Amino acid sequence: THYQFSIQRAAGTAVACALFISSISTINLMLLPRLLQHSEISYIFWPAVFSIIPTSMIFAWVGARIANKLPRNTLRRIFGLFLGFIGIYITLSHSG
Numbered sequence: 001t002h003y004q005f006s007i008q009r010a011a012g013t014a015v016a017c018a019l020f021i022s023s024i025s026t027i028n029l030m031l032l033p034r035l036l037q038h039s040e041i042s043y044i045f046w047p048a049v050f051s052i053i054p055t056s057m058i059f060a061w062v063g064a065r066i067a068n069k070l071p072r073n074t075l076r077r078i079f080g081l082f083l084g085f086i087g088i089y090i091t092l093s094h095s096g
Contacts, residue, residue, distance in 0.1 A: 007075050
Protein backbone atom coordinates (compact mmCIF):
# COMPACT_ATOMS: atom_id res chain seq x y z
CA THR A 1 0.00 0.00 0.00
CA HIS A 2 3.01 2.28 0.42
CA TYR A 3 3.33 2.45 -3.38
CA GLN A 4 -0.35 3.37 -3.84
CA PHE A 5 -1.58 -0.13 -4.72
CA SER A 6 -5.03 -1.04 -3.44
CA ILE A 7 -5.16 -3.01 -0.21
CA GLN A 8 -6.87 -5.84 -2.11
CA ARG A 9 -3.98 -6.06 -4.58
CA ALA A 10 -1.43 -5.91 -1.75
CA ALA A 11 -3.20 -8.69 0.15
CA GLY A 12 -3.52 -10.79 -3.01
CA THR A 13 0.17 -10.38 -3.76
CA ALA A 14 1.07 -11.36 -0.19
CA VAL A 15 -1.08 -14.48 -0.43
CA ALA A 16 0.49 -15.46 -3.76
CA CYS A 17 3.98 -15.08 -2.28
CA ALA A 18 2.99 -17.04 0.82
CA LEU A 19 1.58 -19.84 -1.32
CA PHE A 20 4.85 -20.09 -3.26
CA ILE A 21 7.03 -20.04 -0.13
CA SER A 22 4.86 -22.53 1.78
CA SER A 23 4.78 -24.92 -1.19
CA ILE A 24 8.57 -24.96 -1.42
CA SER A 25 8.86 -25.38 2.36
CA THR A 26 6.40 -28.27 2.35
CA ILE A 27 8.30 -30.06 -0.39
CA ASN A 28 11.54 -29.57 1.53
CA LEU A 29 10.05 -30.92 4.76
CA MET A 30 8.69 -33.93 2.91
CA LEU A 31 12.03 -34.74 1.29
CA LEU A 32 14.43 -33.76 4.08
CA PRO A 33 14.20 -37.02 6.10
CA ARG A 34 14.97 -39.04 2.99
CA LEU A 35 17.92 -36.83 2.09
CA LEU A 36 19.28 -37.06 5.64
CA GLN A 37 18.52 -40.80 5.74
CA HIS A 38 16.30 -40.57 8.82
CA SER A 39 13.63 -43.14 9.58
CA GLU A 40 10.78 -40.62 9.65
CA ILE A 41 8.47 -40.46 6.67
CA SER A 42 8.44 -36.66 6.79
CA TYR A 43 8.54 -33.77 9.24
CA ILE A 44 4.95 -32.81 8.43
CA PHE A 45 2.15 -33.42 10.93
CA TRP A 46 -0.49 -34.61 8.46
CA PRO A 47 -3.57 -34.34 10.73
CA ALA A 48 -2.84 -30.62 11.05
CA VAL A 49 -2.45 -30.28 7.28
CA PHE A 50 -5.79 -31.93 6.62
CA SER A 51 -7.54 -29.70 9.15
CA ILE A 52 -5.85 -26.44 8.12
CA ILE A 53 -6.43 -26.75 4.35
CA PRO A 54 -10.25 -26.85 4.39
CA THR A 55 -10.60 -24.15 7.03
CA SER A 56 -8.13 -21.92 5.17
CA MET A 57 -10.08 -22.34 1.94
CA ILE A 58 -13.35 -21.42 3.64
CA PHE A 59 -12.03 -18.43 5.55
CA ALA A 60 -9.99 -17.12 2.60
CA TRP A 61 -13.26 -16.93 0.68
CA VAL A 62 -15.02 -15.25 3.63
CA GLY A 63 -12.14 -12.79 4.06
CA ALA A 64 -12.15 -11.90 0.37
CA ARG A 65 -15.90 -11.22 0.47
CA ILE A 66 -15.52 -9.00 3.53
CA ALA A 67 -12.52 -7.17 2.03
CA ASN A 68 -14.47 -6.37 -1.12
CA LYS A 69 -17.42 -4.97 0.85
CA LEU A 70 -15.51 -2.82 3.34
CA PRO A 71 -14.43 0.73 2.47
CA ARG A 72 -10.72 1.05 1.69
CA ASN A 73 -9.88 3.21 4.73
CA THR A 74 -11.66 0.85 7.12
CA LEU A 75 -9.79 -2.11 5.68
CA ARG A 76 -6.47 -0.27 6.03
CA ARG A 77 -7.20 0.55 9.67
CA ILE A 78 -8.17 -3.03 10.49
CA PHE A 79 -5.05 -4.33 8.76
CA GLY A 80 -2.88 -1.79 10.60
CA LEU A 81 -4.38 -2.75 13.96
CA PHE A 82 -3.86 -6.43 13.18
CA LEU A 83 -0.20 -5.85 12.32
CA GLY A 84 0.22 -3.75 15.47
CA PHE A 85 -1.24 -6.50 17.68
CA ILE A 86 0.94 -9.13 16.00
CA GLY A 87 4.03 -6.93 16.51
CA ILE A 88 3.21 -6.42 20.19
CA TYR A 89 2.56 -10.13 20.67
CA ILE A 90 5.85 -11.11 19.05
CA THR A 91 7.76 -8.52 21.05
CA LEU A 92 6.26 -9.60 24.36
CA SER A 93 6.47 -13.33 23.73
CA HIS A 94 10.13 -13.24 22.70
CA SER A 95 11.40 -10.76 25.26
CA GLY A 96 11.41 -13.06 28.25
